[in-house]
Amino acid sequence: MTTTPMTVEAARALMHEWVESDSLRGHMEAVAACMAHHARLHAPGEVEAWTIAGLLHDVDYEKHPTPEEHPTVGVAHLRSLGVDETILDAIMGHAPYTGVARTTPMARHLFACDELAGFIVAVAKVRPDGLSGLTAKSVRKKLKDKAFAAAVSRADIAEGVADLVADGCVADETEHIDRCIAALQG
Numbered sequence: 001m002t003t004t005p006m007t008v009e010a011a012r013a014l015m016h017e018w019v020e021s022d023s024l025r026g027h028m029e030a031v032a033a034c035m036a037h038h039a040r041l042h043a044p045g046e047v048e049a050w051t052i053a054g055l056l057h058d059v060d061y062e063k064h065p066t067p068e069e070h071p072t073v074g075v076a077h078l079r080s081l082g083v084d085e086t087i088l089d090a091i092m093g094h095a096p097y098t099g100v101a102r103t104t105p106m107a108r109h110l111f112a113c114d115e116l117a118g119f120i121v122a123v124a125k126v127r128p129d130g131l132s133g134l135t136a137k138s139v140r141k142k143l144k145d146k147a148f149a150a151a152v153s154r155a156d157i158a159e160g161v162a163d164l165v166a167d168g169c170v171a172d173e174t175e176h177i178d179r180c181i182a183a184l185q186g
């Protein structure tokens with residue numbers, strides 16, 4: 001069981017203290033919503049910890065965006081606050097260049113939700129109905145369109161999904177996308 005002295009409310013307050021950008025705040029909320037949804041399915045005792053990982057994974061990105069500093073600076077600060085090492089490892093592992101292996105379900109889900117949540121939000125933005133009625137099929141179609149949201153790494157999304165499939169958490173990419181859409185709709 002992952003325990004942390006930090007609550008979801010405290011994590012959100014800290015994130016607001018470090019991040020001014022509405023879009024970056026919204027991104028972390030989106031990833032947190034996905035993480036909470038997945039935790040309810042795979043780790044019901046850890047919903048709060050998984051949510052906190054989502055809320056804080058890019059906490060230092062606005063102030064320290066370079067690979068030399070992100071997410072190391074944020075993680076060092078969170079460690080000083082006593083945040084659980086499982087959460088810190090997951091945050092380190094979401095940035096592939098840190099070389100920190102994603103060994104826990106929390107870390108593997110964080111990586112699998114990060115880019116995908118951003119991508120789903122981007123797809124919703126160009127639809128008249130936004131998230132409502134959005135299907136995995138339309139998301140997958142947009143993933144194949146390399147010009148759309150070009151900054152989103154398709155390779156990272158594929159790698160994240162492959163890990164979850166290997167772990168038996170989802171059958172395939174469609175199921176994972178469906179779950180993330182459902183999380184974001186909620």
Ligand SMILES: [Fe+2]
Binds near residue numbers: 027
């Ligand atoms: Fe992120």
